[in-house]
Amino acid sequence: MSRLGPIEVVDSHTEGEPTRVVIGGWPEPDGRTMLERRESMRREQDDLRRAVVLEPRGHDAIVGALLTTPVRPEAVAGIVFFNDVSYLGMCGHGLIGVVRTLEFLGRVEPGHLEFDTTVGPVSAELLTDGRVTIRNVPTFLHRRDVSLEVPGIGSVTGDVAWGGNWFFLTELPGQPLELSRRAELLRVTMLIRDALQGQGITGSAGERIDHVELFGPPTVAGAQSRNFVLCPGGAYDRSPCGTGTSAKMATLYAKGQLTVGERWTQESIVGSTFTGWLEQDGDQLIPNIEGRAFVTSRATLMFESTDPFRHGLG
16 A cells, blocks of 8 residues: 655546646556556555545546656656546546646647557647647447346447447437436436446457446537436546547447538537547547636645545545
């Protein structure tokens, strides 16, 4: 177990979804690659993950981002994303939050920025008005029109797609996507996630599908869809979800409903939006996502030795 000392963080939100960027006090994890560093964190520093994002210093909606030395010489930094239950591959809203945090700290200026993540290289463009466009890892539809039986709901049909994390994407006409119904939407999406696991429906290499994304009609002008996204724990995404929007665009493309370069605007459950589009790179689809983040605080997290909850609750 790591020794807990003061940890420096900058908090932001991207279209409503919080990101906590660790900028000091966390020892660099071992490993030459970002995947090796993530596994080092999992083995040797998981108490730091818990302490940084769990209550009483955090809450279940916070996504953490540890900045490391980059792997590639052209990269600004390496990033390992984590949340209240584990570690993430990529995080679209989190990358936008990292870029705005680095701008706030005076470490980057508007322009092109490269980053290393556990699922591969990504990049971002910081615009002069504060908006950020990220270029995500390749996205693809893995399985189309997958049917499963969900206890208490019945038959549900959806798609399995990769957008930097694994998603099951579906529409449930009897479940209006309204923020006031978030408790019921959480219950339903957790039942779907449990059914996916129970019926052996996985990602392309047997990975657990840990995100469930519901879609419905938009409520804001200019958007094509509204979503509700269950995150890997028991929280929902306040933003439209960058990796989820990437996965959605891959499914639309595979079904002939979206063309390369066509803009797609996704509304979140709280009414914020991301605008995305696909690029073609050989036989790969590269998603681009544009959104806004806002710095909300800079803090030093303290861990008194006598505090029984210094390692987090839960």
